[in-house]
Amino acid sequence: MDALFEAASVARQNAYAPYSRFKVAASIRTPSGSIYSGVNVESASFPVGTCAEAGAIAAMVLAGERQISEILIVGEGDALVTPCGACRQRIFEFAGGGDPRIHVAGPGGVRTSFSLHLLLPHAFGPDLMPP
Numbered sequence: 158m159d160a161l162f163e164a165a166s167v168a169r170q171n172a173y174a175p176y177s178r179f180k181v182a183a184s185i186r187t188p189s190g191s192i193y194s195g196v197n198v199e200s201a202s203f204p205v206g207t208c209a210e211a212g213a214i215a216a217m218v219l220a221g222e223r224q225i226s227e228i229l230i231v232g233e234g235d236a237l238v239t240p241c242g243a244c245r246q247r248i249f250e251f252a253g254g255g256d257p258r259i260h261v262a263g264p265g266g267v268r269t270s271f272s273l274h275l276l277l278p279h280a281f282g283p284d285l286m287p288p
């Protein structure tokens with residue numbers, strides 16, 4: 158957990174959030190033990206911006222990995238920085254039939270953890286697609 162938090166905290170410094178000023182980073186651990194991180198990347202055309210979780214998933218896929226064991230998201234503020242709805246779906250795509258833990262952290266460390274199933278019940282995913 159320390160390594161995940163450290164990776165996300167370092168990554169967060171490079172988040173590109175000039176519009177919201179809300180820097181977020183996400184770090185994924187895969188079954189191999191590797192860690193992949195991503196940050197939010199905003200755009201002057203607001204809807205084009207991407208979440209930190211999407212960046213971390215892209216890094217994982219680029220490295221040839223396909224399964225999320227756990228993911229940690231770090232951001233600031235009083236409210237918990239839980240993944241948005243679209244990112245819950247993105248995480249589910251790579252849950253590998255399991256139920257990855259989602260750790261929500263602030264700058265001081267992990268604040269709480271959820272199972273993906275709790276955040277995205279009755280999800281539609283790869284198993285429901287025809288072959």
Ligand code: THU
Pocket residue numbers: 174177179180181182196197198199206207208209210230238239240241244
């Ligand atoms: N954001 C993330 O990157 N991940 C989350 O889990 C919550 C929100 C970003 C999107 C946008 O750049 C900024 O935070 C404000 O919504």
